[in-house]
Amino acid sequence: MHLPFSQACENNKHPILKVISPLLTQAKTLLEVGSGTGQHAEYFAQQLPHLRWQASDQAINLPHLNCRFNLAELGNLPLAIELDVSGNWPVSTFDAIYTANTLHIMSKPLVESFFNGLAIVSKSNSQLFIYGPFNYQGQFTSQSNADFHVWLTQNNPLSGIRDIEWIMDLAVQQGFQLQTDFEMPANNRLLHFSR
Template structure:
């Protein structure tokens, strides 16, 4: 029998630092939608660590969905839901969530995906909802490290629509949907976490 579980070295390195920030941002009971869940390792790690979080993984790709399902079946956590097939540029769930989490999505997708992410998240977040974005970003038009500059060049060679996004442009797009940048958290390996909160009425 083939094991469908994918393993990401990056996920193994960054899952605990990401979890620590999420613990600061989210209450002990929360409904979380993770978009572009990939292998499913972040979903598994966070759901196992925080039993009060109802974690909904999602991804548009069949291989990722199979991996998330395989990890879920291997561990069987009551608060880890079956994955949804979700493309951020398509139809989003009607359910309300307390948080939308996207890990390493913005730089390996077209800018239209970033636009769709903000619109979709704003549509499914509750009144106190937050968006948590993890990955490399540019600040004032410049990469945060030389290694990020090389990474950006490699991404653009692979696909001209990819590339490390400028934090100010992401913030501006979020504001269009009432999502305000509340906090920027430096992370290992020259990455950042952006915390976007729904603007109060």
């Protein structure tokens, strides 16, 4: 099977690992939402062997995700599970939840569904990591993000770069407080929340 490949994932996986690695030393289980190609899941599971990395995505992405994970043969990388944020969420809870480059793809109601789902899969001390581009006070942080937003909305008028203030409000409603807003390469952010 031809495995999809994202150059962006190859570029950002090292800087993301540098941030999340010291924050996940005590975590044993993590749920990734919207795993995409599975490159992040495979790399982070390799690099963080104490952590069971549970990837997930919409059904259409499961065949290639699970092909990749079968080839990887990592004991802490189980097969990906189907998870559409607007559908049924797993009944288990996780020490951490991670999602990258998803909230600007999802419509606003789907972003709300993502946060509502956190109530099901998180515990009293869970951490939350959200990677991607965000706006501040309604402003793009770069011309490239502004151009990206136009491209996104041309593909799907319901997609678009989200305001960090709105994301923080939704997180607070689920009991998550922003701990650090990490500046990342290529005008992205890595938001770390904890309860």
